[in-house]
Amino acid sequence: MFYREVGDLKTTYRSDQQVLTITQERYAIFALLAFMYAVVPFIADDFWLNTVIIPALIFSLAALGLNILVGYAGLISLGTGGFMGVGAYACYKLTTIFPDVNIVFHILASGFFAAAVGVLFGLPSLRIKGFYLAVATLASQFFLEWAFGRIAWLYNYNDSGAIDAVNRSLGGFALTEPYGDTKFQYLVTLTIVVFLTLIAINILRGRFGRSWMAIRDMDIAAELIGIRLLPSKLLAFAISSYYCGVAGAMLVFLSLGSAEVESFDILNASFPVLFMVIIGGLGSIIGSFLGAGFIVVLPIIISTVPRFFEIDINSATVEHFRFMIVGALIIFFLIVEPAGLARLWQITREKLRLWPFPN
């Protein structure tokens, strides 16, 4: 009924290996992209763009990065916040040292610094696995937080001890927060996220993605088919950290405007991104987006409910309720579907493909 894929046959391997093999879904994605580009900027006001949509997109990118590491390569990391911070501080240094170079270039380049740091802290992953690796990456988180707070060169010796807002433009229009237009920031964010997501999809369905999944599922057998564990794991760390680093840089320059160490600490960055990955679905690209949407959007919706119905509760109470409701929902979703929102979507999709026949 909803899916009409009868007769949608693949006659070449090229078409059989497309990202979305079902023609309808391909059109649906194009429609969604068109909607995001052409409609959203006109119907969403600055509040929604600034507090919901842009952060959700940026955190989707961070979640996608972490998902490459945790979901695909099976390496648990709690250092996401640190890697995001490396991207942010690297971008800040780059744009203050080379103010004439385009900020978007700096954002994309700052990911490489995060990648290098990620590889460095990924070195123990050859020897240690699971929770022990998580603890090792936690060490990187603490070290990087210390570095961001204590090394004054990183924040250009500001009195505030934080990343200041800088005014940078793209194509003649001011871009960075708080100088730029929110709709413009949204379009740039969307473009970067779409571009990097495409690249991630391509890497993950090629030989590198298969190698990571092989290592995740059975590292002994992976070694036997000729996969070298250390280079593959380090590549996973590098690419994952690159995505986190770019997300961190975008968070500062396209969303927050200025940032302190706290923006990248374990409670504000590492854990939320890990929760996004777990709730969204380990080893799923769409899951990264669903998870980020869930964690970023839900609290905001919950806190706007009383205002929407004009109920007079003080904002502190709303905050408390928000924490409780989000916590309860996380537990609810993990019980209903431990494999994440992506799995829920997959089940729904399978049902829709057969509907109205029972599955």
Next chain:
Amino acid sequence: MNVMVTDPVQQGADDGRISDEVILKVDNISLSFGGVKAIQNVSFDVKRGEVRAIIGPNGAGKTSMLNCINGFYHPQQGTITYKGTARKQMKPHIAATQGIARTFQNVALFRGMSTLDNIMSGRTLKMKANLFWQMLRTGPAENEEIEHRKFVEKIIDFLEIQDIRRTPVGRLPYGLQKRVELGRALTMEPTLLLLDEPMAGMNLEEKRDMSRFIIDANEQLGTTVALIEHDMGVVMDLSDRVLVLDHGQMIADGTPDEVQANQAVIDAYLGVAHE
């Protein structure tokens, strides 16, 4: 110790697929874990094109022997000569590059991946397109993927698993998982294929299928096979030569007929007290 040495020329059922070239030669291997002597002074060879069986009761050191051959264990003594190069130690991924493939006693598939991806992963070593092309998924990366997909489809046809191509292997029944694992090993186009109990836990029909695939791999693809198996009927029918281990020691080596008639083998299997 009763060791039989046989002349390869006299072997039955040699239809020209076995060459005189010794592809793998194991010389005086000893392996121990602390006080446990897993393998003691075992020597044998595998000729190109033959099906070589390693049998023996539980704990005889058969799997340890395979692990030594593909580099998981490093024997304390002795040398392993593969394709004319002697070596003491080796890393598993290097064994893979030299054409040694392996299946495991307990299925070691990538459970989260589909059958197709599992078998495709066997081509990893043959894929060369770098990260840049992989990112864009055009040019070399795309062509390579299609090229290898064609080969993988041949293996899928060969093993008759077309209908489970897209199924995550974790959902497959055990017999099919074993078949997919054989597929992953065969996709590497190995010179030497090590099979660790390929029939374990299978029913008669599945065993028959698996035997057919092993024979076909040996005869049509020209793969040299070394297999561990407990089903004596299968071993005696499939293999050209049989090596018998017991308590880490070699007690017999010869054609299936010779091994069956060997008193030491009969004792080992029927359980005569060891001195």
